[in-house]
Amino acid sequence: MTASPPPQGTHPYNRSMSTRPTRTNRRTVYDELRRRVIGLDFGPGAPLSENELAAELGVSRTPVREALIMLAQDGLVQVFPKVGSFVSRVDAQRVSDAQFLREAVELASLDDIPADPDPEVVAELRANLAQQELAEDDLDQFFLLDEQFHHGLLRLAHHEGTWQSVVAAKAHLDRARRLGLHDRSLHDFTVQHTEVLDALLSGGAEEARPLMRAHLRAVFDDIERLRARSPELFAPSVGQPTRRNIAVWE
Amino acid sequence: MTASPPPQGTHPYNRSMSTRPTRTNRRTVYDELRRRVIGLDFGPGAPLSENELAAELGVSRTPVREALIMLAQDGLVQVFPKVGSFVSRVDAQRVSDAQFLREAVELASLDDIPADPDPEVVAELRANLAQQELAEDDLDQFFLLDEQFHHGLLRLAHHEGTWQSVVAAKAHLDRARRLGLHDRSLHDFTVQHTEVLDALLSGGAEEARPLMRAHLRAVFDDIERLRARSPELFAPSVGQPTRRNIAVWE
DNA sequence: CAGCAAGTGCTTGTATACAATAACTGTCTA
DNA sequence: TAGACAGTTATTGTATACAAGCACTTGCTG
Structure with a gap:
C-alpha cells in the first residue's frame, strides 16, 4: 500500500510526450x-x-x-x-535576490558555451536581435523577445533546464521594471544584447562576461532608480505590522 | 471588474504575518x-x-x-x-542542471559574504558542523544538517531569498544521491564543509571558492558514478517513445 | 460620545458528485 | 492463433455544496 509498484506495460513516460497538447x-x-x-x-x-x-x-x-x-x-x-x-507586492529583497540568482546563473552558463555553438540556435538569436530593433516601442513584445534571447543563450550552454528558475526570477524583475520603465529607451538593451552575442562568438566567454554583467546590472539599476523614486510600490523588506492605510484607488 | 482596487483598511500584508501558523x-x-x-x-x-x-x-x-x-x-x-x-524519474539532464544552478548560486554568494559576517549565524554553522560529525550514520539527519549548513551560508551573504531555488534543485540532487550513496562515507562531506567554513572565515571568498567548488563537484561525481553503474534508474535525457518494459517490482 | 459586542458577509479550505478520457481486458471473428 | 473491437475500470478534470474563520458593520450600552 505504501510502496506502490512502478507502472507496468505502457508507461506514460514512454509514450508520445511530444504530441501531447493536454x-x-x-x-x-x-x-x-x-x-x-x-x-x-x-x-x-x-x-x-x-x-x-x-x-x-x-x-x-x-x-x-x-x-x-x-x-x-x-x-x-x-x-x-x-x-x-x-x-x-514588489519586495525589494526578493527583487534583489532574483537579480542575484539570474546573474549567477547566466554568467556561469557563459563558461559552458562550446567554442563551436549550435549554428541553428545562433541563427535564432540573430533573428531575435533583428526583431528587437523593430519592436522597441512595444513593451510586451520586447519582453517576449528578451526572454527568448536569454533562453537561447542558456540553450547554447546546454543548461536549458535552469531556464525555469531563471524565468521565475525574471518575472519579479520584469514586474518591477514595468512599474516605471518609461524614461529609458529599450534600444539600449538591444544594443547590449547585440554586444554580448558578438563578443561571445568572437572572443568566447572571457569577452562576453563583462558585457553580460554590465547588461544585467543595467537592468537592476533601473529598478533601484525606480525604488528611490517611488518607494511606496515596494513592500518593506521585513514587514513590521505597519498598519498604515494604503492609498485607495477611486 | 477586471481591475480590482487594492485592499482598503487593514490589509493582511500589514497584519501579524509572524504569528501566523495556518x-x-x-x-x-x-x-x-x-x-x-x-x-x-x-x-x-x-x-x-x-x-x-x-x-x-x-x-x-x-x-x-x-x-x-x-x-x-x-x-x-x-x-x-x-x-x-x-x-x-531521475532525469540525468535535470540533475546536471540542478547541480549547475546550485554551483553558480552558491559560488557567487561567497563573494557577497561580508568580511565581518553575522556572528550569530557563524555560531550556528559551527554548531551544525559539530552535529554533522555525530550524525554521520543517519542519512536523513545528515541531509537535514547539510541543508541547514548551505542555507546558513546563503544567509551570511544576505541572499536567503535564493534558498528556495537552491533547495528545489537540491531536492533532485539528494534524490539521486540517495539512490546509491552507500559506499562513500558521509564523513568526507563533513570535512569538506568544515574546510569551506574555515577558509571563508580566515581567507574570505578567494580561499573558500575552490573548496566549495570541489565540494559541490564531489557531490556531483557521486551521482555520475551511480549513473554509470545503474543507468536504469535514470530517465533518458530526451525521451524517444522507448516503450521498453520497465522492470516490475514484486 | 466612546467602546464593546453580536451579527453579517465575504473569504478560502475541504468534501463530494459527476464528466471525460485513456488504458487494459475479454471476446469475438477471420 | 492473431488481430480487431467493444466493454470495463481506473484515472484525473471540473463543478458544486458545505464548513470554518476573519474582518468589517451595526447596533447597543455605559
Missing part, C-alpha cells in the same frame, strides 16, 4: 493570470477573488484556485487562508 | 509527500493515486490533489491528464 483549464487560467500579474493588469497588492475570477473566466472555482496555488509557488501571489488572495 | 491540510500533505519522494519511499516512476493517498492520509482528494500540483511545479511529480500521476 490544455487543461487550470493551465489556461494559470497562463492568463500570470500574464496579468506580470503585465500589471493586476497591480501589486490587488485582491484576487476566486469567485470573481471564475465568473469572469467562465470556469468554476476549481481551476482558478489551482492556478492561484501555482502562482503562489512562483511567489507572484500570496494566499491568506480564510482571508483572501493577493498579488504579491 | 497549517492547512494541503500544506501537511505536501510536506509529507515531498518527504516521501525525496526519501525514496516513493521510488522514481511510482504511480501516485489521488484516491489512495487521500484514503491513506485520512483526507479528501482536494488537499492531496493540490499538493500534487505543487509537487509537479517542483518537478518532483508528473501529472498526465486523465492518465495518472507519477513520481518523476
Whole structure:
C-alpha cells in the first residue's frame, strides 16, 4: 500500500510526450493570470477573488484556485487562508535576490558555451536581435523577445533546464521594471544584447562576461532608480505590522 | 471588474504575518509527500493515486490533489491528464542542471559574504558542523544538517531569498544521491564543509571558492558514478517513445 | 460620545458528485 | 492463433455544496 509498484506495460513516460497538447483549464487560467500579474493588469497588492475570477473566466472555482496555488509557488501571489488572495507586492529583497540568482546563473552558463555553438540556435538569436530593433516601442513584445534571447543563450550552454528558475526570477524583475520603465529607451538593451552575442562568438566567454554583467546590472539599476523614486510600490523588506492605510484607488 | 482596487483598511500584508501558523491540510500533505519522494519511499516512476493517498492520509482528494500540483511545479511529480500521476524519474539532464544552478548560486554568494559576517549565524554553522560529525550514520539527519549548513551560508551573504531555488534543485540532487550513496562515507562531506567554513572565515571568498567548488563537484561525481553503474534508474535525457518494459517490482 | 459586542458577509479550505478520457481486458471473428 | 473491437475500470478534470474563520458593520450600552 505504501510502496506502490512502478507502472507496468505502457508507461506514460514512454509514450508520445511530444504530441501531447493536454490544455487543461487550470493551465489556461494559470497562463492568463500570470500574464496579468506580470503585465500589471493586476497591480501589486490587488485582491484576487476566486469567485470573481471564475465568473469572469467562465470556469468554476476549481481551476482558478489551482492556478492561484501555482502562482503562489512562483511567489507572484500570496494566499491568506480564510482571508483572501493577493498579488504579491514588489519586495525589494526578493527583487534583489532574483537579480542575484539570474546573474549567477547566466554568467556561469557563459563558461559552458562550446567554442563551436549550435549554428541553428545562433541563427535564432540573430533573428531575435533583428526583431528587437523593430519592436522597441512595444513593451510586451520586447519582453517576449528578451526572454527568448536569454533562453537561447542558456540553450547554447546546454543548461536549458535552469531556464525555469531563471524565468521565475525574471518575472519579479520584469514586474518591477514595468512599474516605471518609461524614461529609458529599450534600444539600449538591444544594443547590449547585440554586444554580448558578438563578443561571445568572437572572443568566447572571457569577452562576453563583462558585457553580460554590465547588461544585467543595467537592468537592476533601473529598478533601484525606480525604488528611490517611488518607494511606496515596494513592500518593506521585513514587514513590521505597519498598519498604515494604503492609498485607495477611486 | 477586471481591475480590482487594492485592499482598503487593514490589509493582511500589514497584519501579524509572524504569528501566523495556518497549517492547512494541503500544506501537511505536501510536506509529507515531498518527504516521501525525496526519501525514496516513493521510488522514481511510482504511480501516485489521488484516491489512495487521500484514503491513506485520512483526507479528501482536494488537499492531496493540490499538493500534487505543487509537487509537479517542483518537478518532483508528473501529472498526465486523465492518465495518472507519477513520481518523476531521475532525469540525468535535470540533475546536471540542478547541480549547475546550485554551483553558480552558491559560488557567487561567497563573494557577497561580508568580511565581518553575522556572528550569530557563524555560531550556528559551527554548531551544525559539530552535529554533522555525530550524525554521520543517519542519512536523513545528515541531509537535514547539510541543508541547514548551505542555507546558513546563503544567509551570511544576505541572499536567503535564493534558498528556495537552491533547495528545489537540491531536492533532485539528494534524490539521486540517495539512490546509491552507500559506499562513500558521509564523513568526507563533513570535512569538506568544515574546510569551506574555515577558509571563508580566515581567507574570505578567494580561499573558500575552490573548496566549495570541489565540494559541490564531489557531490556531483557521486551521482555520475551511480549513473554509470545503474543507468536504469535514470530517465533518458530526451525521451524517444522507448516503450521498453520497465522492470516490475514484486 | 466612546467602546464593546453580536451579527453579517465575504473569504478560502475541504468534501463530494459527476464528466471525460485513456488504458487494459475479454471476446469475438477471420 | 492473431488481430480487431467493444466493454470495463481506473484515472484525473471540473463543478458544486458545505464548513470554518476573519474582518468589517451595526447596533447597543455605559
